[in-house]
Amino acid sequence: MKSEKITGAVKSRWYEDACGTAMALEFVGERWSLLILRELMFGPRRFGEIRAHLTGISANVLTQRLAGLEAAGLLVRRKLPSPASVQVYELTPWGYEIEPILQTMGRWATRSPLHDPTLPFSPASAMLSLRTMIDAGAARGLAMTIGFRLGEDQFLGTLADGTLDIVRGDPDGADVVIDTQPTPLAVWIYVKRPLAEAEADGSIRVTGDRAAAERFADLFALPVKIARPAG
Structure with missing residues (x-):
């Protein structure tokens, strides 16, 4: 045809x-x-x-x-x-x-040296990246609820049995709530900016179990970059 x-x-x-x-x-x-x-x-x-x-x-x-x-x-x-x-x-x-396809593409593409995690994220992109990049092995045995307020967008995450489920919803009542914007969230999670530093300049505000927030951030890492071709 x-x-x-x-x-x-x-x-x-x-x-x-x-x-x-x-x-x-x-x-x-x-x-x-x-x-x-x-x-x-x-x-x-x-x-x-x-x-x-x-x-x-x-x-x-x-x-x-x-x-x-x-x-x-x-x-x-x-x-x-x-x-x-x-x-x-x-x-x-x-x-x-199509979500598993997006996740596979994301994990594959972030191995490029050209990937810059400090560029703008949308709220949905930030949440999808968390569902994609979580280290399931490191998360096994941990259980918590974590809320996100990203401007007008709100999400509630549930971590259990090594998996992270995230839905749109009111984060009130979660063990910890992160109030920020997508890009500062990504910089804290993936660039490993100290949480205290982000809190000091007001780019992130944590409510609830701060230690749980720190443990949560430790569950994520970008993959090893590919080597640039010689020459």
């Missing part, structure tokens, strides 16, 4: 290839597509919320990508019930299945 309707208009196929990887790229190979899916990984979002966390995307391009992903069966549009009565975009069950 030479072309097919994906975004509402006839779209030329990029490949004539039976490989599953080629088929995947038909759905998510365009610029921004995977990042849109990343932003929806923690539940439905409004158009403006998605765009706010994708620096540089235009409203027109976001509209096109959302339409394409919807046509591919990766997300759906629906209207929230009253009193909200707003349209949101939400991953389908098949769409949610």
